Amino acid sequence: MSKETPVVGLDVILEQLGPFGKYNIVNYALLLVPVYLAGMYGSVFVFEASDVDYRCEISACETILNDSIIWTQYAIPQGKKGLSKCSQYSYRDGIVLDNNTICSTELFNTSRTETCSSFVYGDQDSAVIDVSIQRCQDGKRTLIGTFHNAGLFLSLPLTGFVSDRFGRKVALSIASLMNCIFGFLRSFSVNYYMMVAFEFLEAGFGAGAYSTAFVLAMELVGPKGRVLGNTLINVVFVFGLMSLSGLSWILQDWRTLLRIIYAPACLVFSYLWILNESVRWLLSKGRNDEAIAILERAAKMNDVMLAPHDLAPLQDTEKPDNAELTGPKEAIQENKPSVIMQVIRSSIIRKRLVVCSFLWITCTFVYYGLSINSVSLAGNKYINFMLVAFIEIPANLACLVVLDRYGRKKVMIITYFLSAILCISLSFLPKGHPWWSLIIYLSGKFSITTAYSSVYIYVSEVFPTNVRQSLLAICSSTGRIGSTLAPLTPLLALYYDNLPSIFFGTLAIMAGLLVFTLPETINVPLPDTIEEAEMLSRGKKQSVDQP
Structure with a gap:
């Protein structure tokens, strides 16, 4: 059964x-x-x-904090939504970067861009920074x-x-x-x-x-x-x-x-x-006694009296002659x-x-x-x-x-x-x-x-x-x-x-x-x-x- x-x-x-x-x-x-x-x-x-704000690190200009808004305009191209995150203008041919290099418009060739080699981040928290997710790969x-x-x-x-x-x-x-x-x-x-x-x-x-x-x-x-x-x-x-x-x-x-x-x-x-x-779930698994015990506790907590005939169909569901008490159900057969x-x-x-x-x-x-x-x-x-x-x-x-x-x-x-x-x-x-x-x-x-x-x-x-x-x-x-x-x-x-x-x-x-x-x-x-x-x-x- x-x-x-x-x-x-x-x-x-x-x-x-x-x-x-x-x-x-x-x-x-x-x-x-x-x-x-x-x-x-x-x-x-x-x-x-x-996602975090970041841009190319421009080594020759990063120390000019107060004028960063100005120099980024000629150092970094504009993207679809502000400054490009992944590219910068190339340095002019013949430029040698050292401690004496001055950040100015003459330093960059605005007709040519290149991919960033290092980045500067905004003041934001994200695993993008901590676990070294490769930049410029939103995917x-x-x-x-x-x-x-x-x-x-x-x-x-x-x-x-x-x-x-x-x-x-x-x-x-x-x-x-x-x-x-x-x-x-x-x-x-x-x-x-x-x-x-x-x-x-x-x-x-x-x-x-x-x-x-x-x-x-x-x-x-x-x-x-x-x-x-x-x-x-x-x-x-x-x-x-x-x-x-x-x-x-x-x-x-x-x-x-x-x-x-x-x-x-x-x-x-x-x-x-x-x-x-x-x-x-208990009733669907045939564990009727456990189910009835829980229902009785629920009735006691809710101050509700459940009559014996209310629980009787649940107690007798395995008896074939009580099928009329529980209504239509799946036939209980071993070969089902x-x-x-x-x-x-x-x-x-x-x-x-x-x-x-x-x-x-x-x-x-x-x-x-x-x-x-x-x-x-x-x-x-x-x-x-x-x-x-x-x-x-x-x-x-x-x-x-x-x-x-x-x-x-x-x-x-x-x-x-x-x-x-x-x-x-x-x-x-x-x-x-x-x-x-x-x-x-x-x-x-x-x-x-x-x-x-x-x-x-x-x-x-x-x-x-x-x-x-x-x-x-x-x-x-x-x-x-x-x-x-x-x-x-x-x-x-x-x-x-x-x-x-x-x-x-x-x-x-x-x-x-x-x-x-x-x-x-x-x-x-x-x-x-x-x-x-x-x-x-x-x-x-x-x-x-x-x-």
Whole structure:
């Protein structure tokens, strides 16, 4: 007999316990800690290896500090955005440089340039200087973010497997420990290769902490509490982003920054002993006694009385004659195909997996692309990053209002198309209007954040319990194609300032069109079996409001 048991009656019990009683609040508070840390970890490379001001070192002129603005005009050519970083005017033929050489216009041949041999840096902090990243190769610098996000291709499926096989809290605790170890070690990097190796390893083994915390939180509440829970998670994630920018601004030391933000992840490892396992996961594995014990503790904390007949279906699920108590479920047979094989054989689930993966690619590409490129906007890069992060709070509050009123599908369609219009419109805005550019930029981030939050909660609602995190991890890891490419988008601006925004808008239009092919999940209990997940597309799954 299979160990897996149906959990159809669980949503009814969760409704009785209430969406946010004392038990839920305590567990959510614990889960919000790794979520907050994940907000910093996912974008730390933006400040860790930020671009810095530098120019050629002109040995004959560097001692003339007060007149540096004057002499750089005839010693260094103008680039697209100010003085060239990588070239200087050649010295005139026959010039011999020594201590008596005078810095003047006659020293340089402004009709000929040459590559810099040494550099002078501005008063900025970045690993670009400390780990000797080769200058004038922006691609090498931006690859640090790409290596970080490429680690998610390993982390999310790996964490999803551990989570579905060994439990949510085990996966969360181990991933957090990996964050702590590899993130802390990265602060001691002495060269570029050591740094990118630890970037990959930290994300590769630790980035799944966020998705695991999210799944635990979603499985903690019933259908009515999911949107509020999702909003809390996303708002706390934003505070992590804003804290990252503020700490970077205050510390101005990337090594100290890494040590401060990664140390708390070691404390999350203690969740292995203090956090309750997901009741829904325990029931899906046939560990009913443990699940019922947790539900009874939750009822006691929430001052709710659960009648014996409420828990009876969960106690008797392995008895064939009690099938009518628990509703439709998978037949329990030894020769039944594995759940993964059922997913592969189901054309509905396969198509849904492909579409959801593309939606995720679009969200990560546009979301992270706008965040990363925000430091290139006019003004203080730390404030710009904070503003672009802060706009996510009203976006998530908007989700709280609209998702349960208008449904997931309609909200995703509108926000994808709106994001596309706003991003593409940046290319038509006349130059010299920085405030209008910032407003449209923030509006685009607002739209894609709303879409991203909607996709995250939607994907957690359309797949069955026993493979929910694995399939969510597949969508999320495939979606990291977008976040892996996003750090490279600033290079597009070297050819045309608004080329990144045009790419963002085009992808958002395609995603909006694909949403039309998906089912609506508003007020629908989480599907526990493959058949129930398929019924969403056939319109047969009862909503929680139906008798």
